[in-house]
Amino acid sequence: MDPFWAFAAEFWWTAPVVAGAGAVSVLGARRGAAGGRRLGYDASRLDLQAAQRIATEARLRVRVARAELAGLVAGRAAGSAHAAEVADARRALREAETGARAAAASVRARRAQVEAARADLALNADPRRRPLPRAMAAHDAVVARWMAYETDPAKLIAYPTIGDARDPSTAAFLLAMDEARQARPDPARRVAPAEFGAYRDAVARLERAFDLAERDAHARAEGRDPERERASRGTGWQDTAQHVIALSAEALDRAADAAASAIAAWNARERGPKPRNQND
Structure with a gap:
């Protein structure tokens, strides 16, 4: 296969951005699974079950840790355990205990997600309102927001870090974009709830990552330090974790590759194949 067409085939998913409002995604979803209305609800139920299993395991680890501590405290009193062991x-x-609290919070969040998905079933009669087309539209919207910077020289000059994979928040966004691309299912086939759930969560992470990268780019353009501002506000650990991950050389290389691939796919859209004659 010609290298260009192989590349275009790999990045077919950027077409909905150009077409606008995810039209291709909606048409593909209409050809997809008959159970599309329940896809979000079923995926949320699976996520809740997984969160409950993790919470159960976390509670068990707390009990084991308490038992081990009690045994060491008793041994310390008897002179058979060292202070360092008790401290550990x-x-x-x-x-x-921290892990158990986080797992319990995850269960509550997933339970709320199930309730929201159940309520959303009433809105899914319209194919465009079904879970997969909506997730794809959200995915396409983030890519379009980013490409608005990449294809506008004035914006890129005004906000240079939004296109720089060496910037931690931009690198984290590019990694999230690559993750969402890989998780994106083919809307023309039946999509399993677990597959949809993974894609939905990847898109949610992508949206958060781009919001952070965009805020940081605007802050730096205005001469402000976004890291210092986050520290003063006590921003959540997720942003910090993203930055730490993005600082590795391997992650930066992956982020740069993801950016180059996305830009090339966007630029190739106008050089794509001409529409076939309807009589062909």
């Missing part, structure tokens, strides 16, 4: 056990218990 206390630290392990605190970590287990």
Whole structure:
């Protein structure tokens, strides 16, 4: 296969951005699974079940850690355990308790997601309102927002870090964009709830990552330090984790590759194949 067409085939998903409002995604979803109305609800139920399993395991780890600490405290009193061992056990218990609280919060969030998906079933009669077309439209909208910077020299000059993979928040966004691209299902076939759930979550992470990268780019353009501002506001650990991940050389290379591939796919859209004659 000609390299250009192979590349175009790999990045077919950018077409809905050009067509506008995810029209191709909607048409593909109409040809997809008959169970599309329940896709979001079924995926949310699976996510809740997984979160509940994780919470159960986390509670078990807390019990084990408490038992180990109690045994070491008793051994310390009897002279058979060292203070360092007791300190390590206390630290392990605190970590287990933190993990259990996070798991419990995840269960609550997933339960709320199930309730929202159940309520959303009433709106899914319109194919454009079904979960997969909406997720794809959200995905396409983020790519379009980013390409508005990449294809406008004035914007790129005004906000240079939005196109620089060496910037931590931009690198994190580019990695999230690559993850969402890989998770994006083919709307012309039946999509399993677990597959949709993974894609939906990848799109949500992509939206958050781009919002952060855009805010940081605007802050730097105005001479402000976004990291210092986040620290002063006590921004969540997710943003910090993204930045730490993005700082590795391998991650930066992946981010740069993702940016180059997306830009090339966008630029290739006007050089794509001419429409076939309807009589062909």
